[in-house]
Amino acid sequence: MRSHFLITACFAALSVSVAVSAQTSLSYEGSSTIGRFISDASEVYPHARFTLNTVPESAGGEQCAVRQRCDLGGVAREIAPAFLERGLVKTLIAKDAIAALVHKDNPINALSKEQLRGIFSGNIKNWSEVGGNDAAITVFVVKEASATHQVFADAILDGHDYGAVEVITPDARMLPTISRDVNAIGQLSFAFLDPNFQVKPLTIDGQIASVENPNYPISRPLYLVTYGEPKGAVKDFLDWTLSPEGQAVIKKRFVGVK
CATH class of the missing domain: 3.40.190.10 (Periplasmic binding protein-like II)
Incomplete structure (x- = not known):
């Protein structure tokens, strides 16, 4: 009986091993x-x-x-x-869609492409210039190798260069970074959005930030x-x-x- 059990157990283990190794x-x-x-x-x-x-x-x-x-x-x-x-x-x-993200406590909920261009190019430096609090804007972008970096530039900057920005890598670090800074703004694929972080995507040119909105501009x-x-x-x-x-x-x- 014990010998039969060992043979059965070994055969079962071999079957599992074969199944795993067969997986590509x-x-x-x-x-x-x-x-x-x-x-x-x-x-x-x-x-x-x-x-x-x-x-x-x-x-x-x-x-x-x-x-x-x-x-x-x-x-x-x-x-x-x-x-x-x-x-x-x-x-x-x-x-996919790319969000312009701010802290949830930022009173700004919507911006135009022109306003975003001013912020990310460095021509707009204070939130009060776009109807927000009197506070300096901290601008974060993902690294240049990330497609998000260039796609956002193509959609928003209209040929202008990024201004004085801080680079975040990897992309997923954008969420905790903005969560810690009420005056921050950044860019990130919607795929990374997580309700556990204190961030919100902005409406752009009146278009709600959603991957289901075909008119969303990024x-x-x-x-x-x-x-x-x-x-x-x-x-x-x-x-x-x-x-x-x-x-x-x-x-x-x-x-x-x-």
């Missing part, structure tokens, strides 16, 4: 915004284990895929044409990229991402494309 490993590198989706997907997608590296942001997503150092790259903006010419294939998985595409046409486990995952099940996960943070 997929590597992701790039946008931290898209990395939020990969993390969400890893909890429900049963066919692969994921390794994530979001430090390089979107520029790194293009680089790692074209150099074949990762299975999937994440790019939270339009793909640079030079990378498409070198063999990158893009798959649109979602659309939006962008989200791509997963591969070197060449996706195959095997990578294609399976991309097909799942565009399926109703995968898009349901997408819609927890973003606007779906299906």
Whole structure:
């Protein structure tokens, strides 16, 4: 009886081992915004284990895929044409919006693009200039490698440069940073918003800050990229991402494309 039990136990352990080893490993590198989706997907997608590296942001997503150092790259903006010419294939998985964030206790709830341009370019330095308190504005931006940095500039700065700003990295640190400073303003993907922090997104040009508002003025595409046409486990995952099940996960943070 004891011998039979040991054989059964060993067989069960071997079965588990085979099942685990059969699970494909997929590597992701790039946008931290898209990395939020990969993390969400890893909890429900049963066919692969994921390794994530979001430090390089979107520029790194293009680089790692074209150099074949990762299975999937994440790019939270339009793909640079030079990378498409070198063999990158893009798959649109979602659309995202970028918020202009302030502290919840800031009396300002809405600004125009012109006012935001003045603040982020350094021409407006005090909240009183836009109807707020008499207090100096502290401006925070994400690092240049983050697609959020350039997409926000393209939508708001109208060719002007950022002014005297403080750089926050990684992007997720923007929430606690603004939560500690009632006079702060910053930029961040809606994917990172969390009600546990003392921040609020501003209405811009009368458009409510929401990924579901198609007229909100700061939006962008989200791509997963591969070197060449996706195959095997990578294609399976991309097909799942565009399926109703995968898009349901997408819609927890973003606007779906299906």
